[in-house]
Amino acid sequence: MGIYKMNAGNIPQVAKLMWSIKPDWWDYDGAFGQLSGTQNTIETVGWYLGEDADHPKGWILCRELLGYRTLDLECCGYDDNGEFKLEHKLEPLIREAEAYARGKGYLTFRSGISSMGFNIHEQELESIPEAISCLTSERIDYKWYLDYGFRVIGIQPNAYGKGFHLILLAKDLMK
Numbered sequence: 538m539g540i541y542k543m544n545a546g547n548i549p550q551v552a553k554l555m556w557s558i559k560p561d562w563w564d565y566d567g568a569f570g571q572l573s574g575t576q577n578t579i580e581t582v583g584w585y586l587g588e589d590a591d592h593p594k595g596w597i598l599c600r601e602l603l604g605y606r607t608l609d610l611e612c613c614g615y616d617d618n619g620e621f622k623l624e625h626k627l628e629p630l631i632r633e634a635e636a637y638a639r640g641k642g643y644l645t646f647r648s649g650i651s652s653m654g655f656n657i658h659e660q661e662l663e664s665i666p667e668a669i670s671c672l673t674s675e676r677i678d679y680k681w682y683l684d685y686g687f688r689v690i691g692i693q694p695n696a697y698g699k700g701f702h703l704i705l706l707a708k709d710l711m712k
Contacts, residue, residue, distance in 0.1 A: 548572045571604075578603055581611070584630050584636065594602045595622075601641070608638035610648035624648070625681035638710055645707050648687065650679055652702035657692070659700035665692050672704070682706050 543551060552568035563571070571578050585600040595615035599608050615626035624631065638646050652658040654676040662668050669689055687706040692706075696703035 543572060545573075582608075582634075584633050586627075586630055595627050595630065597627055597634060599634055601643075605645070606643045607645040607647055608634060608641075608643050610634070610646070624650075624678045628681075628685070635708070635710070646687075646709055646710055647690075647698075647705070647707045648682065649693075649703045649705050650682065651677070651697060652692075652700075652704060655679075655702075657702060657703065661700070662692065662694045664701065666701070667695070670693055679704070686712075 541547065548569060552563075552565055552572055555563045555568035555572075556565040570576065579605065580601040581598065583596060583599060585593045585596040587594045595613070597613040598611045600611050601607075602609055610631075613623060613627055613630070615622040617626060633644055655672060655674040657668050657672065669692060672689060672692075685708070687708045689704060690707045691705040693703040693705060695701065
């Protein structure tokens with residue numbers, strides 16, 4: 538068998554294959570749309586806060602992973618008198634995003650946090666399950682996530698460079 542890169546000319550054949558072997562997941566149009574771009578699989582939504590609409594003070598940008606019924610926090614930040622802050626300063630926006638996700642019937646709200654300030658930072662990860670079970674940090678944002686109902690669901694090793702990992706977190710919205 539050969540391997541072929543998908544393009545506009547052959548996507549219709551692959552969409553037909555998807556539809557024919559798993560019609561309970563895809564009709565032809567849904568398969569074609571998923572293969573042709575992100576409009577049927579990923580959308581972007583965000584919010585900001587400020588003293589007024591013309592003076593943003595903080596933001597969050599999320600990806601809607603439609604197939605997984607998940608809202609995924611992509612990036613965020615808060616200007617705390619010229620100092621960059623993260624999630625704990627953005628709780629009103631996180632709450633807004635969570636309400637939005639619940640309103641759309643999403644099941645999960647996901648986010649991530651860099652390994653800076655964690656015991657695994659700049660360490661080689663031999664066993665991800667072991668690293669998760671022994672994970673510690675005094676970072677305020679991490680503690681805030683846990684208090685808010687997020688739980689560690691994984692670690693992406695070397696996400697930002699050697700030894701600079703991504704801690705993956707999720708909150709179950711069905712509770």
